[in-house]
Amino acid sequence: MTTDVLARPAPASKPETITKVSIIVSRGSLDGVYPALIMANGARAEGIEANLFFTFFGLDAIHRKRHEHIKISTVGNPGLHLATWLGGVPGMSSVMTHYLAQKMEKLDIPSIPEFVEMIADTGAGLYACKASVDLFGLSREDFIDQVTDIITVGEFYAQAAGGQIIFT
Amino acid sequence: MIDTMMAPTVTLAGLTVDVNEEGFFLQPEQWAETMVPELARAEGIADLTDRHWQVIRFMRRQFEEKGTGPTVRVLGKTSGVSIKELYQLFPKGPAKVAARIAGIPKPRGCI
Numbered sequence: 675m676t677t678d679v680l681a682r683p684a685p686a687s688k689p690e691t692i693t694k695v696s697i698i699v700s701r702g703s704l705d706g707v708y709p710a711l712i713m714a715n716g717a718r719a720e721g722i723e724a725n726l727f728f729t730f731f732g733l734d735a736i737h738r739k740r741h742e743h744i745k746i747s748t749v750g751n752p753g754l755h756l757a758t759w760l761g762g763v764p765g766m767s768s769v770m771t772h773y774l775a776q777k778m779e780k781l782d783i784p785s786i787p788e789f790v791e792m793i794a795d796t797g798a799g800l801y802a803c804k805a806s807v808d809l810f811g812l813s814r815e816d817f818i819d820q821v822t823d824i825i826t827v828g829e830f831y832a833q834a835a836g837g838q839i840i841f842t
Numbered sequence: 843m844i845d846t847m848m849a850p851t852v853t854l855a856g857l858t859v860d861v862n863e864e865g866f867f868l869q870p871e872q873w874a875e876t877m878v879p880e881l882a883r884a885e886g887i888a889d890l891t892d893r894h895w896q897v898i899r900f901m902r903r904q905f906e907e908k909g910t911g912p913t914v915r916v917l918g919k920t921s922g923v924s925i926k927e928l929y930q931l932f933p934k935g936p937a938k939v940a941a942r943i944a945g946i947p948k949p950r951g952c953i
Binding site: 719782784792 | 918924925926937
């Protein structure tokens with residue numbers, strides 16, 4: 675038989691592959707959102723089932739009016755190597771975000787709205803955390819159409835069963 | 843020179859080819875279109891459609907032109923098949939699976 679091309683028997687020592695991930699997005703800054711999106715999209719590209727769960731300020735990434743305006747935090751962000759006082763100058767966050775957006779465009783990294791839409795197209799689920807939605811006084815209409823549902827933490831755990839959970 | 847001494851070989855369409863442990867061709871020039879139906883079946887694709895072929899041939903062309911296969915994002919923008927449809931055609935990962943079927947190395951890229 676020649677059809678067992680891809681039936682690759684794994685060596686006994688090789689760990690099992692990841693088949694499912696649930697990624698929690700809790701922050702609403704650019705550097706808080708992108709890593710989660712890259713990981714979710716990358717998981718789907720590997721054929722791994724992926725779900726994104728947006729909570730607290732992470733909800734901005736799926737907020738109809740806010741997802742285009744996600745900025746990098748310039749205050750309390752030592753990775754930027756800016757003087758502390760400079761990070762707080764009005765407009766600094768926008769300037770840095772603009773600078774980064776240009777670099778990202780050159781590398782063909784999609785903007786957050788485009789990226790979220792693309793991830794939805796890969797078949798990943800997008801969920802909003804009910805507690806945060808209630809806390810901020812939001813409702814389904816505030817979120818982009820691609821959002822699958824608003825769910826409770828219990829529903830999140832039920833849905834994450836059998837996979838890995840990543841908190842960002 | 844690729845060291846294929848330790849690599850597994852498989853027989854496709856009557857020809858022996860070298861693959862790595864993930865099933866990617868080590869020598870893309872060993873690939874032929876006649877191997878595609880068999881490779882697709884091994885990926886769980888029983889019904890190979892024209893849309894599958896469009897993606898597989900596109901991958902192959904891109905590899906021949908650029909020396910590397912496109913990622914899913916690039917496929918979605920340039921192959922004429924949307925990301926949604928790509929995942930319907932290749933649920934186990936469009937770029938990865940199509941690359942394996944097209945006999946090219948696994949595309950590298952984070953997005």
